[in-house]
Amino acid sequence: MNKPVARGQNNPQLNANGELTHLLSTEGLPREVLTHILDTAASFMEVSERDVKKVPLLRGKSVFNLFFENSTRTRTTFEIAAKRLSADVINLDITRSSTAKGETLLDTVDNLRAMHADMFVVRHATSGAPYLIAEHLARVGRHDIHVVNAGDGRHAHPTQGLLDMYTIRHYKKEFHNLTVAIVGDILHSRVARSDIHALNTLGAGEVRAIGPQTLLPTQMEKMGVRVFHDMEEGLKGCDVVIMLRLQNERMNGTLLPSAREYFRNYGLTPEKLALAKPDAIVMHPGPMNRGVEIDSEVADGNQAVILPQVTFGIAVRMAVMSIVAGN
Amino acid sequence: MASEKISIKNGRLIDPKNGIDDLIDLHLADGRVAAIGKAPDSFSGARVIDATGKIVCPGLVDLAARLPGLEDELAAAVAGGVTSLACPPDTRPPLDEPGLVERLVRRAADAGLAHVLPLGALTVGLKGEALAELGSLARAGCIAFSQGGNAPIVDTQVLLRAMQYATTFGYPLHLQPQDKHLARDGVAHDGEVASRLGLPGIPAAAESAAVASALELVRTTGARLHFTRISSAAGITLLQRARDEGLPVTCDIGVHHLHLTDMDIGYFDSAARFNPPLRAQRDREALSAAAASGLAAICSDHTPIDEDGKQLPFGEAEAGATGLELLLPLTLKWAEAEKLPLAKALARITCDPATILGSHAGHLAVGAPADVCIFDPAALWQVSAETLVSQGKNTPFIGCGMQGKVTATLVEGRLVFGG
Numbered sequence: 001m002n003k004p005v006a007r008g009q010n011n012p013q014l015n016a017n018g019e020l021t022h023l024l025s026t027e028g029l030p031r032e033v034l035t036h037i038l039d040t041a042a043s044f045m046e047v048s049e050r051d052v053k054k055v056p057l058l059r060g061k062s063v064f065n066l067f068f069e070n071s072t073r074t075r076t077t078f079e080i081a082a083k084r085l086s087a088d089v090i091n092l093d094i095t096r097s098s099t100a101k102g103e104t105l106l107d108t109v110d111n112l113r114a115m116h117a118d119m120f121v122v123r124h125a126t127s128g129a130p131y132l133i134a135e136h137l138a139r140v141g142r143h144d145i146h147v148v149n150a151g152d153g154r155h156a157h158p159t160q161g162l163l164d165m166y167t168i169r170h171y172k173k174e175f176h177n178l179t180v181a182i183v184g185d186i187l188h189s190r191v192a193r194s195d196i197h198a199l200n201t202l203g204a205g206e207v208r209a210i211g212p213q214t215l216l217p218t219q220m221e222k223m224g225v226r227v228f229h230d231m232e233e234g235l236k237g238c239d240v241v242i243m244l245r246l247q248n249e250r251m252n253g254t255l256l257p258s259a260r261e262y263f264r265n266y267g268l269t270p271e272k273l274a275l276a277k278p279d280a281i282v283m284h285p286g287p288m289n290r291g292v293e294i295d296s297e298v299a300d301g302n303q304a305v306i307l308p309q310v311t312f313g314i315a316v317r318m319a320v321m322s323i324v325a326g327n
Numbered sequence: 328m329a330s331e332k333i334s335i336k337n338g339r340l341i342d343p344k345n346g347i348d349d350l351i352d353l354h355l356a357d358g359r360v361a362a363i364g365k366a367p368d369s370f371s372g373a374r375v376i377d378a379t380g381k382i383v384c385p386g387l388v389d390l391a392a393r394l395p396g397l398e399d400e401l402a403a404a405v406a407g408g409v410t411s412l413a414c415p416p417d418t419r420p421p422l423d424e425p426g427l428v429e430r431l432v433r434r435a436a437d438a439g440l441a442h443v444l445p446l447g448a449l450t451v452g453l454k455g456e457a458l459a460e461l462g463s464l465a466r467a468g469c470i471a472f473s474q475g476g477n478a479p480i481v482d483t484q485v486l487l488r489a490m491q492y493a494t495t496f497g498y499p500l501h502l503q504p505q506d507k508h509l510a511r512d513g514v515a516h517d518g519e520v521a522s523r524l525g526l527p528g529i530p531a532a533a534e535s536a537a538v539a540s541a542l543e544l545v546r547t548t549g550a551r552l553h554f555t556r557i558s559s560a561a562g563i564t565l566l567q568r569a570r571d572e573g574l575p576v577t578c579d580i581g582v583h584h585l586h587l588t589d590m591d592i593g594y595f596d597s598a599a600r601f602n603p604p605l606r607a608q609r610d611r612e613a614l615s616a617a618a619a620s621g622l623a624a625i626c627s628d629h630t631p632i633d634e635d636g637k638q639l640p641f642g643e644a645e646a647g648a649t650g651l652e653l654l655l656p657l658t659l660k661w662a663e664a665e666k667l668p669l670a671k672a673l674a675r676i677t678c679d680p681a682t683i684l685g686s687h688a689g690h691l692a693v694g695a696p697a698d699v700c701i702f703d704p705a706a707l708w709q710v711s712a713e714t715l716v717s718q719g720k721n722t723p724f725i726g727c728g729m730q731g732k733v734t735a736t737l738v739e740g741r742l743v744f745g746g
Binding site for chain 1: 595
């Protein structure tokens with residue numbers, strides 16, 4: 001008798017030939033796949049600067065934005081990316097429709113499948129929801145429909161992770177020898193998890209996680225990071241500082257006493273940033289809470305690359321969508 | 328209940344309680360064991376079951392099995408060799424009224440398959456506030472009282488009084504220890520895997536804190552407390568100390584927890600969602616050692632769930648697995664891995680749980696109930712929706728090969744499965 005093979009012990013993102021067919025997480029993707037996405041994104045950067053900002057790679061394809069959780073910003077960036085690839089984009093705000101009537105996630109997927117969807121861009125509040133969809137599509141034999149995870153629970157936000165990698169590579173060229181600090185609410189952050197896996201696969205010198213115990217997951221060091229509770233200590237010698245958003249509902253309660261105390265301990269001020277390398281870059285997935293996790297002087301300062309992140313995000317999402325669709 | 332005379336011949340009889348492990352015949356009459364070895368004279372012409380190459384053991388006794396479709400699940404029980412099972416009160420509605428218990432007992436008797444031993448609700452609606460009518464429930468057939476799997480008593484004063492009241496009348500309690508606050512919103516063991524997958528965690532301390540506080544109340548009340556479905560090394564350590572101290576406590580472990588860990592969640596496999604959660608390798612090893620030493624019995628924690636309840640993102644899926652038909656092969660597999668004698672392993676699913684439940688079954692001395700399980704220890708089979716009798720096809724072992732298959736089950740001397 002053998003132990004069970006949990007469903008999808010084989011990486012469900014890759015097909016039998018090792019090609020990316022869904023993007024669900026940065027975890028478990030080979031370095032070549034990540035590099036290929038970043039290289040492809042670089043080639044799309046000039047498309048956005050043309051008069052006619054379109055390439056015909058997804059012409060005639062239907063991309064469904066399935067947002068079970070509101071996020072106008074992320075949805076818009078996916079919509080722009082799909083349109084620049086000439087796809088037809090259908091936005092479904094499901095928080096207000098089907099599930100409210102009791103339809104299950106897979107019922108919704110089956111209905112849209114019947115409408116000849118080619119790609120689902122999925123945002124869901126529960127970790128793992130896009131895996132369930134990808135696995136369901138495989139079970140019903142629809143290997144031609146692709147899933148892109150636009151954020152699931154606390155688990156992963158792989159396109160954000162990849163655009164962060166793109167940004168780092170843009171400014172720092174190489175990953176080895178880099179010390180990267182991720183600061184703040186890592187426990188609830190899908191961005192942090194996606195960054196950590198991608199950084200480790202791409203060979204970053206050291207990845208640091210900085211935050212109070214209440215905001216760090218159990219046994220974090222097993223994800224390949226060095227944990228710091230003291231921000232000054234953790235920022236010393238860093239090349240890249242990634243600040244995370246602190247959600248409003250977590251500012252006052254049992255995770256933290258107050259936003260004011262949080263800012264004092266973990267807010268990025270010019271004084272604290274001075275402890276990192278002089279050419280360190282500051283990143284943030286947005287939207288920022290000025291005066292909570294980041295001082296305005298830093299957010300608007302010349303080390304911040306927060307707006308370029310947004311621009312790169314479009315090219316990275318174009319790259320991901322075109323690669324999973326088979327281009 | 329009248330039944331024909333049956334002789335089970337040429338099998339290897341293993342009766343852990345009475346220290347029997349021998350090629351010896353078993354003779355049943357009038358619902359009881361009539362003789363072991365040579366057939367009594369009155370057995371000339373009795374029906375013979377040839378058990379050559381098979382193991383003959385007491386029918387299995389399961390400390391926790393949920394029976395949403397009663398008749399189907401009782402058929403699954405006897406297909407798995409289970410002849411007595413305790414049914415937790417977390418049914419819908421919960422077993423907190425004598426009428427509900429009477430109906431369950433009557434329907435189970437009509438089915439004429441495995442014996443159903445109801446665990447009554449300890450508090451009204453399992454709300455953990457007011458005591459249920461324990462006396463009336465006991466008269467209706469409840470053999471002990473419980474809060475089921477998901478309704479720990481949060482108010483420790485209510486827990487103290489429940490123990491005092493139950494102890495007044497000698498009723499045992501079965502509690503699944505989990506601190507509700509520490510487990511709040513959690514869906515998986517709080518460890519490396521949950522951290523990586525971004526699943527809200529249930530720390531092992533949610534269990535050990537609840538065990539520790541319940542043990543303090545046992546010390547002051549002398550309540551007979553059975554801790555069900557222990558999942559952590561820390562919980563086991565506390566219970567071992569309590570036993571060494573002589574406290575009247577017992578415990579069991581769900582059979583899946585002897586084999587699986589949080590690593591088996593893989594990429595969000597909702598079949599691996601359990602309550603309590605599958606924990607780390609270190610915990611699994613401690614559970615296995617506790618079952619091997621006899622500190623803990625083993626139960627199926629049978630929880631049939633339809634596909635709709637499992638085809639959901641991990642954190643939204645229902646917890647639990649079908650277990651009645653896997654209890655025996657998974658226990659055999661565990662015994663093999665631990666290099667335990669068969670009789671010792673079978674004790675954990677026969678006489679040990681029978682003692683905890685106060686049942687006369689679980690052994691095969693002359694005069695004992697003729698509840699018998701006959702299985703082929705060499706038979707190989709594959710777990711699939713088709714091979715499972717239970718309506719619950721939810722198991723992480725789907726598609727896996729099993730060794731050991733029940734070929735016949737007798738309850739009170741009647742053949743209720745196989746032949």
